[in-house]
Amino acid sequence: MAAPSGRSGRCAWAALVPAALLCLAARTAAEPGTAPGTDPSTAEFDVRPGGEVHSFSRSLGDYGCTFTYSAQGGTNEQWQMNVGVSEDSGLFSCSVWRPQGKSYLFFTQFKAEVKGAKIEYAMAYSQAAVGAQSDIPLKQEEFEITETTVSHREGKFRFELSKLVIVAKTPRDEL
Numbered sequence: 001m002a003a004p005s006g007r008s009g010r011c012a013w014a015a016l017v018p019a020a021l022l023c024l025a026a027r028t029a030a031e032p033g034t035a036p037g038t039d040p041s042t043a044e045f046d047v048r049p050g051g052e053v054h055s056f057s058r059s060l061g062d063y064g065c066t067f068t069y070s071a072q073g074g075t076n077e078q079w080q081m082n083v084g085v086s087e088d089s090g091l092f093s094c095s096v097w098r099p100q101g102k103s104y105l106f107f108t109q110f111k112a113e114v115k116g117a118k119i120e121y122a123m124a125y126s127q128a129a130v131g132a133q134s135d136i137p138l139k140q141e142e143f144e145i146t147e148t149t150v151s152h153r154e155g156k157f158r159f160e161l162s163k164l165v166i167v168a169k170t171p172r173d174e175l
Helices: 007-030
Strands: 041-047 053-060 063-072 077-085 091-097 106-115 118-127 143-145 149-152 163-169
Touching (some): 053 077, 053 091, 063 077, 063 163, 091 106, 106 118, 106 163, 118 143
Antiparallel strands (some): 041 077, 053 063, 063 106, 077 091, 091 163, 106 149, 118 163
C-alpha cells in the first residue's frame, strides 16, 4: 500500500504517522545501542538554487534515503534530513524538511528514494509546521508515490516544497 485513498484514509494516516515517527524517535533515543547502526540520524544540508540537479543521502544500517532536487531563485537554504529505524526494525523513516517552515525557492523537480524498504506512507508539504502554523500538504495530484520513491508530477507540481515524510516497511526474515 503506497498511500491511503480517499479523504478519511488520508486523515487517519495524517494523524497516525506523526505519532508513530515521534514514538520511533523517542524509543531509539531512550534506548541507544538496542540495534547497532540504527540510532536515528539527523543531518543538515544546503538546498542550492541555480537549476542544477543536486542530491543528498543518508543511510542507517541496511536502509538509505536520497533526496534529489533542482531549484531556482533566492539563495541557499538550510534543510535537514532525518532517518530512523523502529526498535523492531520493521519500519524505516526518512524526513526531509526546512526547519524554518516555508521554502522560498522554486523547486522545478524533486524525488526522494528509499533503499532496502518499500514505502508504506508518504506525504509532501508546501509548508512545514513552525510555531502556530501547521503543515500544509501538497495536493495529491502534485506528486506521485511508487514502492520506493516520492516525486513531483510533471505538469501538476506547483513548485513549492518544504517537507517530505516517508515511512517504509522493511523486509522481514521469516523463520
